[in-house]
Amino acid sequence: MLDGILRGGSRPEGPVTVPLRGIVERRSSQILAADDPRVTRALRFMWDRLEEPLRSSDVADCVKTSRVTLDRHRA
Numbered sequence: 095m096l097d098g099i100l101r102g103g104s105r106p107e108g109p110v111t112v113p114l115r116g117i118v119e120r121r122s123s124q125i126l127a128a129d130d131p132r133v134t135r136a137l138r139f140m141w142d143r144l145e146e147p148l149r150s151s152d153v154a155d156c157v158k159t160s161r162v163t164l165d166r167h168r169a
Contacts, residue, residue, distance in 0.1 A: 130167040132157045 099105050126137040139156040140148060154161040 132159055132164060133167050136164055 095106070095110065126134060126141055128134045128137060135157045136153045139153055150161045150164075154164050157164065
């Protein structure tokens with residue numbers, strides 16, 4: 095349609111809708127994505143508790159690892 099318009103054809107009179115083919119989720123659209131699943135779980139834990147004071151040990155306990163290990167694998 096656009097090609098036809100650019101070649102001098104007529105434009106549609108009203109809005110043109112294009113049917114949705116589907117949505118593909120990409121890693122770049124995942125705000126809490128990380129290579130290590132422990133880091134992803136830690137990020138989710140913190141995200142879900144943004145209003146709460148958290149210690150690094152709280153986060154490490156949540157993902158069942160040490161704070162040092164979690165720090166080594168951060169995003």
